[in-house]
Amino acid sequence: MAILTVPVFWALISLFTCSVYSVPSAKQPRQSAGCTADYFNSIIPTGASIESVQHITSGSFSESGDIGYPSIASGLPPLCAVIVKNETENFRFGLFLPDNWNSKLLVVGSYSFLGGINWLDMGPGAQFGMASLSTDTGHSSGQGDLTWPTTDQLRVNWAWQALEGSIILGKSLIQSFYNDKSIAYSYFSGCSTGGRQGLKQIQRNPYFFDGALIGAPAWDTMGLMPWISAQATWNLPEDAPGSISDVNLFSRLQQEVLKQCDSLDGVQDNIISSPAACRANFDINQINCDVTTNKTYCWTQAQIDTAQKIYSDYVTSTGNFVYKGAEYGSEDTWSTFLFPADSPTSTSNVRRVFDAEYERTFMGYGADWQITSYNDSVVYDARTRDQNSVQATADKYDLGSFRNKGKISTYN
């Protein structure tokens, strides 16, 4: 499955895959202004500073110490790579400014809770001749690290402020660099957290972009994260009859879903193109150990009950909708949420990858908080916190002002 080819932590935030770009050929040439620290220092406003300026002719670029996005951007045309820091809000952003600029800007999003400038995804923009921009979202962190959100400023930067400030200052630096020629078109592309960032910016400022490519947006932070934790609790305790502890069970279920649902969309092609038809028709009892004659990786009734909870919408005990149930066909990804990442006797306090880290640090419950303490109040706390101070969730649904000027393409 394609999802296995992206780092698991990216996949965590969405049950979908985030695709990559194809590589275009270069566009029409235009000379750039001086790619020097002196030049950028002469145009940078108070409150921001220039961290580095490099003219890249080798075709590749990476920033040492970028633990969030360590991959080298390669296949680059000659360009100016700039790192800018906003000193007051403490976030950074990177720019690729191609020598031959096509007057366009591509802003790229981030993944999960990673902290760092996403140089890799900026590369294709530069290959198209676009100036490209990405923010570190205000912190530095690698995969699986959710220990950084210790202040509201750090959380707000991740939620939207670092990207917004980067776009505003970035656009003005780009125009100065290219001799005050204005940016003809600005685009956004992001997947997972990146999809959320794009929707959030469009909702906050419909004039930032002319078009946006929104992949598998993890737009509902305050519902999504408690839902992920809730799923972990549905699989506890690990010795309960309903606990799914054998990783092979997930692929067994997914195989069965594919077998029963593939052709429901009219085409036998290993793709479930009608999840709704699958949801309406799938008979999970075909893999029930009491029913099936094939006893290899069959599911007990108690385990089936756990699976049904995961497929169902998560609604609190008082009837508040929290998050839509998992799609049929996503079963192979469930192990990320349900299956222990370390041994039961581990003292690291991280039994699964996310398992409670969001509550401990992002929501401020503290390092000692255990997933076994999870209850519906986490949902309400997450909502209060998000709406009062962080505002990561992209839930201002009126996109009317953007519709009149731009386009959004989405994919999952």
Ligand SMILES: *[C@@H]1O[C@H](CO)[C@@H](O)[C@H](O)[C@H]1NC(C)=O
């Ligand atoms: C720094 O970021 C904040 C928040 O986005 C913004 O208000 C401020 O103008 C930025 N400073 C500069 C110099 O861009």
Ligand SMILES: *[C@@H]1O[C@H](CO)[C@@H](O)[C@H](O)[C@H]1NC(C)=O
């Ligand atoms: C039984 O199920 C296993 C696991 O899905 C599969 O590999 C095997 O081919 C099945 N055997 C039969 C006879 O269907």
Ligand SMILES: *[C@@H]1O[C@H](CO)[C@@H](O)[C@H](O)[C@H]1NC(C)=O
């Ligand atoms: C629900 O969880 C919260 C956070 O862990 C905790 O403070 C509260 O006491 C719990 N409520 C109940 C009824 O267990």
Ligand SMILES: [Ca+2]
């Ligand atoms: Ca099909």
